[in-house]
Amino acid sequence: MLNEELRTKITELLPAATFEEGGDWLTVNVEPKDWLLLAQPLRNDRSLFFDYLFCLTCVDWKTHLSMVYHLSSTQYRHTIVIKSKLDSSQPGIEAVSHIWRTAEFHEREVYEMFGVNFLNHPDLRLLILPDGWEGRNPMRKDFEDPVNMIRL
């Protein structure tokens, strides 16, 4: 599907969504509370069929966090980027690991690195950080660790 068609289709599914163009792919901004409403049809609708979540990550913008989901379809080869703004102090968004299984590990990584709380995640535990880690979330911009210097 072309970007225009995707845009029309997604507006039908979620009128509140806003769009950005200019990058490689169409970018859709959604509110965290709407994400699950959009995620299910994105995966299951026969004409969209975004079955491959190839990147899930988070960006710390200091004022807020931004979740970024890169989705593509192995059938139609179209790609889309979903973004959602989260509150810095109490970040939370619905988990999508029951829709795309790969999200389970990626969400665990974002959880420990950025402190995002994924609601209804089946197994939200530390993955990379050692057990009993009590420091702050390492990928946040305000994280400083003078002992184990990360910045070169």
Next chain:
Amino acid sequence: MFEEVGTTTEGDLIINVGPQHPATHGVLHLVITLNGETIKKVEPHLGFIHRSIEKMCESLSYRQFIYVTSRMDYLSAHINNHACAMCVEKGLQLEIPPRAQVVRVLMDELTRIASHELWWGAMAMDLGAFTPFFHAFRERETINDIMEETCGARLTMNYMVPGGVMQDIHPDFQRKVKEFIQLFKRKIHEYDEMVTGNVIFQNRMKKVGYLSAEDAVSYGCSGPTARGSGVRCDIRKYYPYEVYNNVEFEEILETGGDSFARYMVRIREMEQSVCIIEQLIDNIPEGDFQAKTKAVLKLPKGEFYSRVETARGELGVYIVSEGGTTPYRIKFRSPGFSNLSVLDHIARGSKLGDLVAMMGTLDLVIPDIDR
């Protein structure tokens, strides 16, 4: 983590494989719940070689950060560098010279052969065959020598830079690659005779670790792991970069979905890499090997994403730029991380002895998973 050793309330045995275990090819820790000899759950614990490369890159310039990425998937160092250089070029809207494009693809394919050879040797060794390891390393050494001549390094090459490649190829490069190709074409058949056709080997690989196409996509698998289940996912074919749309090669697909299918994909992929190299080695265009760039690179404000096919699958580099000389945020979507996540799914219900055959065909490189 050590209190996890013991039995659960249902009487299941919990054992630890790793962090130091020869079959994990690095520092991967698996906590396995066993009922008798049957696997009920495999839980990977990561982070033993986590260096926080993504955070580190936030304080490195666009020229510097590429060097760190050779240390991620150290068996596909060229291809990692390639992905990063491409992402920076995308931001700079830089067209790279034809010569550099061809040299990059040649290096990528040589890397792919070297990586698959190491995998093949190590995988056979995991299953108890020691000889293939030496055979694989014998040929891999030739590639390393070729790399060393041109790049000055054998493992962490750092040869690809934004704008092209760091220096021109060595005068002997073409001759040596051609010699290697001639030798290697005979060796692939030797590999098949030695391992692929072996009955014991086939019995250990077939019907082990079944992964359906749908699950492979859902778990984000890519590369030979997904193609072994019949998923069409070769980035070189569907999102071609550099000169991949000008060369003829086949996307290897197997539909078995078991360990043997994944094994066959990698073996046959080496033949395709040879095919690509043959088409390009005599057709390296003359000209510059690097486009002219400024000493200090500044990416415009925005987001850039590049995708390449490494030996293990899809590597994505996602750069968020604020317009400065260093990336604001960088994310490496590593193929190994997603491929590892499927291990629990394919291992459930099979015997502990088969776990090594499954892990072997996922081709895990731990620094790539941990980053």
